[in-house]
Each structure stands twice: as C-alpha cells, then as structure tokens.
Amino acid sequence: MIRYPDKGAAAGTMEKLGVLSDAAKYDVACTSSGVTRRGNGQGMGNTIAAGICHSFSSDGRCISLLKILLTNECIYDCRYCINRRSNDVPRAAFTPEELCELTVGFYRRNYIEGLFLSSGIVGSPDITMELLWRTLWLLRKKYEFQGYIHVKAIPGADAELIRRTGMLADRMSVNLELPTAEGLRRLAPNKHRKNILTPMRQIQTGILQSRNELSLYRHTPRFVPAGQSTQMIVGATPESDYQILTVAETLYRKFALKRVFYSAFVNVNQDKELPAPLGGAPLLREHRLYQADWLLRFYGFAADELLGEKRPNFNILLDPKCDWAVRHLDQFPVDVQTAEYRMLLRVPGIGVKSARFIVQARRSAKLRFEDLKRMGVVLKRAVYFITCSGRQMYPTRLEEDYIVRNLLGEKEKLPFEKDQVTYRQLSLFDDLHFERKEESEGALWKSIS
Amino acid sequence: MEEHILICEDSVDGIFTAVYRAYEKRYAPERTQIWISEEENLRLFAVYESVDTDKETSGKVVRTLKRRFGEKGFYTFCLALSTPDTGKATAVYRTLAKGLRLRRPSDIFYRHADPDVHKVESLQTRAGREMDHLRGFLRFCELEGRILYAEIGPENHILPYLADHFADRFPKEHFLILDTGRSLSAVHEAGKAWFLASADSFMRENLKERGGEALYRELFRCFHHKIAIEARRNENLQKNMLPLRFRPYMAEFTKEGDGRIS
Secondary structure, X not given: OOOOOOHHHHHHHHHHHHHHHHHHOOOOOOOOOOOOEOOOOOOEOOEOOOOOOOEEOOOOOEEOEEEEEOEOOOOOOOOOXXXXXXXXXXXXXXXXXXXXXXXXHHHHOOOOOEEEEEOOOOOXXXXXXXXXXXXXXXXXXXXXXXXXXXXXXXXXOOHHHHHHHHOOOOEEEOOOEOOOHHHHHHHOOOOOHHHHHHHHHHHHHHHHHHHHHHHHOOXXXXXXXXXXXXXXXXXXXXXXXXXXXHHHHHHHHHHOOOEEEEEEOOOOOOOOOOOOOOOOOOHHHHHHHHHHHHHHHHOOOOHHHHOOOOOOOOOOOOOHHHHHHHHOHHHOOXXXXXXXXXXXXXXXXXXXXXXXXXXXXXXXXXXXXXXXXHOOOOHHHHOOOEEEOOEOOOOOOOOHHHHHHHHHHOOOOOOOOHHHOOHHHHHHHHHHHOOOOOOOHHHHHHHHO | OOEEEEEOOOOHHHHHHHHHHHHHOOOOHHHEEEEOOOOOOOOOOEEEEEOOOOHHXXXXXXXXXXXXXXXXXXXXXXXXXXXXXOOHXXXXXXXXXXXXXXXXXXXXXXXXXXXXXXXXXXXHHHHHHHHHHHHHHOOOEEEOOOEEEEEEOOOOOOHHHHHHHHXXXXXXXXXXXXEOOOOXXXXXXXXXXXXXXXXXXXXXXXOOEOOOHHHHHHHHHHHHHHOXXXXXXXXXXXXXXXXXXXXXXXXXXXXXXXXXXX
C-alpha cells in the first residue's frame, strides 16, 4: 500500500516539501488538541485531547502537525503574505496522493501527530476547497488515517464543500488575518471581512448541530470535533491591544471559537504599506496578548477589566494579571481558606491548577504557606495578596508603589530574551506613521450576527 | 516504638507484595516503610524484613486498588512507582493506606497538603511529563519485514505505558521499542497484544533497516529546518521545551551514520 519514492521522485518531493513548508510557516496554530479518539483497531492513528508535541523547531515553537500548503500558487495579492501573486518566489504544488503518502510516512515514524493543511488560492476559492476536501477524503478513506487533521476553510468557498470537508477534519480554521476590517481593506485587497466571517459562522453552527445530533445518534459522524480556531497578525496595522483583545473576546463569545492565535508581524515583503519594526517582530506584545487571552478563557476576566479606552495598551513591565491586581488593591488581601475560587484565580501567582488544589485541599486541612508552595503557588508574587488563617506570610504593605517595586524586583520569566524586544520603539513608530482610526467594530459584528 | 522496614524488589509486583505483607501483619503505616534497596546505615530500633515478590499476592493488591481507587487512581500509583526515586514505595504505601480509611478512597488525592500524597503526586507528574514527551519524541524507523523499531532512554520505567499508547495507535503494525537503559523491549505484533521481553532476545546488530529510510529522515530534517522562522530564532526556548537528553534518539537532531543501525 505504501510506496517508497524512488531517488528521482524523492528529490522532487524534497524540493516541494521545502518550498511548501517554508510557505506555511507563518501560520501559527500547530496544536493537535481538543479531541480524544481511541484507535478503532483497523486503520492507523488515534488522538488525545491534550495534544502531543513531536518536536520543537529552532524558534522554540512546537511541531505537532505536518504544517504544509497544498500549493503556494495564489491569485490574491495580500501585502503581508510571502505567497502573494506579485512575489517572485519558487512555486510548487503537491497532488493529494503525494501529500497523503508523505503524511502517512511521517505518521508511521511518529514524526508528527497529523496534518495541518492549508493552501494558496488556485483558480478560485471553490477549486481550492475541493482540492483540500479531496486530499482529506483520500487520507481518511483510502489510507484509513485516523490521526489529527486541521484544515483551513477558504473564505468565499461553497458552503457545501466546507461542510463536507468539516466532516473529515478534526479542527477547522478561517484566518481573520487582521484585527479590523479597515486593516484588511488596506493590506488584503482581495479579502473581505464578510467573506471571512461567513464560513466562521457556518462552522460554528455546524459544530452545534453535530453536537445535538450526537446526543440522539451516538455513531453519527462528527463535524469538526476539536472546534474552530483563527489567527490574526499583530503589529502590521495600528490597532491597539485593547482593540485586538476586544475582537478576540467577541470571537470567543459570539463565534464560540476554541482558540484565537496571535502572530507577531514579521515583515517578509518590504512593502511600502507595511511598518518595518525596528526591534524585529513584536514578541513581547504577542506574549502579553497570549497572557491576556488565557485570562479571558480560563480566569474569568473580561477585556474591559484589563484594558480600556484610556489605557489601550498593555504594561510592558508587568504581566496583565499583576497589572490588574495592583490597580484593584481594594479587593485584596484574600484568605486562601475562605476566598471563592473565582477570586483565588485573580491572585497573581495562583494559576488554574493551584487554585483548584487549594479548593480541594482546604476541605480537609488548614492551609499554611508551605502547603501553598507545594501546590505550586508562586509565593514571591502571591505574598502581597493573600493571607493564611488571617495572617500574612510576613508583614507587607498593601500599597501600589511598594508592591510594584517588589514585583519588578523579581525578574519576569519571558520565553525570549528581553533585549531583543523593543516594544517602546514599535509603539512610537506606530504613532509616527499611522493615524489611529477608531473603528466601529460593534456595527461590523452586528452586520454579520 | 519500633519501626518496621520492608525491603523488596524494585518493581510494581515487588512493592505491592510488600504492601500486602504490611497489611497482613497489621503494621501501622505511619511506623512502616517500604524500601526498594537496603540502606547502608542500619537503624537501631527498626526491624528489617525482606519480601520475596509474589505475582499472585501483588495481583490481589492490584485488584483491590483498582476497585477502591478506580483506574485513574491506580494509574497514578503505577506512574509514581515507575520513577527511580528511593522513597516512592513508602509514599505510595502510606498514601494508599490513608486513602483506604476514607469512605471514598480516591478523595485522598485531594489532600494536596499531606506530605505523602504530595510526594506521590509530584512523582506521578514527573513520570507523566516524560510520558508526554516520549509519546511525541520517540522515533520509529522501518526495518526489513515492515517492522517499526525505536530506541528510547527514559529516566522512568514508562515503557509499558508507552507501548499501550502505540499499540492503540498502530494496531496493524509490527513494532519493537527498546529501552536501552533497562535492556527491555516492548514487542507488538500486528493485531495482537504486546508483551515485554528482555532485549537479549534479539540481536541489535542483526537488525537491518529497510532501504529508503534515510530518505524519510532527510525529508523530515528538511521540514524541521524549513518550518522555523528565522526572525523568531530562540534556541533557549527550544532547549526548555525539548531537553538535550532526548535528542540523540531523534532523526532531526542527528546526522546519518552516527550510532544508528544500518
């Protein structure tokens, strides 16, 4: 069943793989999470809800899926994209069969957890979507592959094609590309906000329907069981962090997305419409957005609590949770023995796991500071905000300046070298070259929902 | 008050046999320890006993634990026992003894402030993390006769749990996973249940790779290289996420011809 490529064909495969994975690398999501599917004893493959990372590339990002384009030919001319029509780059295309062979070959050797398939637009969105569907169909039916599949829905493609593809995939995503419609108009002239939101809504409804059917018929095929995600580029257009976070919140609430990914803008095209960030990609900004994203999804925060019209951007020095806590000292300190779970989550240094541990453990014991430490609470941050049996660990002052000074003394652990990041330069630059336009985002959402 | 110290073999069966003996003799858990090797300094006021592993006896303990703690609780104990920690047996024994006194034994895992429970938890996390790593980092290559072959060198004895995972994933493949440190291998024949075998049962030198394997490795190296974004280069982060000790076994971090079977 599985053929080995001969030498000549292998050289061709290698070249195509090089071109098409290079072209796919700016897609952020490489997660294989969200669905558990045991092997059925017949075909090949299973999935695990937590996802599995198979390797890490030299930029420290996880490699879980074979992230690849079916082709990097594209009829569109988006200014930020390396594969745009007007770029003179090597072009290549896999046939669905070739891609299936490669996926299965990699999967058997445990190199990957599955396939992340995207594509440039060939001919029309419909033609492209059909090619994606054909690849997935072959992989699932002919190769009996039951590993993870993440596939892009092409904006503007026929709804029926998207539905059929979704029946074969685990996760689907439509890229929002840029946080606002204004940015999209300027940088991606062939894409329209409405075209992006329509398939997003369709997938959302599809997932809901599939869940309802599942409660009636246990073995009915599932539509996109691992949910829907999207991504947007940060730093290519002048939106503030507040605007971006509000968009993300809307996507979670109104479109029931599983994940929103943020991608620090890397200028690959040197286009005149694009900023050329002095300090490289805005990694700290991206990091803060992910921190805030976690606060929205797991910690019960709202975007309005973290940022607002008056403070539209994140604090460079403090993470969003510490930043919120020092501005709301009236709500602290809380006693770990009696505080609500909801409130424990808001204490800097206490995460979802340690908050759960505290709630479980305090039923049978009076907690002491050393117990908290064992449960994973980061005391050097939490100490200003909590008491055990009504006592602080050592006398501290509940004063903003004092706490901020001490928190800054403890160096924040960042996943990258701080000196590489010149967040200030970037925001300065934004102000110099762009006019901030407040977009009536609400009206846009209304038009679609 | 004298202390009892049971000394047993370092295996799940050995430790569970010792647990059974401790219960049989009605020792008080807080004054009883289970050691997996003899300590050099013998203590005064302690009674040492050595325990011979007995599969039937340990089977009884396994059944009880599964019934009272559930599959998940039992798995927690097993993972904790797969670590090389010398205090693991005592911690597991005391945790399960405390648990069995509760109306719902698995509630013991909520008592995170208890030092024994905490020890079991942290050992389980340690082994579990390595499991998570190796589920992804393990690399197969194909031998002649369509056999997938992998070598690993894990810190914890997690080979059986890994084999479960891969048997579920590749039911129709023959595969062989060798734990080089323990000289133990998991053997899976297509469509059958896997089993553990001593690594002596096959000659590693005699294994022959199927032609074209080097090509697949080369393809993956190419992908691994191309997927990285140069502007975000961050080898420290890579090192944190993928510790160096795993890399000698991974195709994308090795060159052709160093130390692998040909």
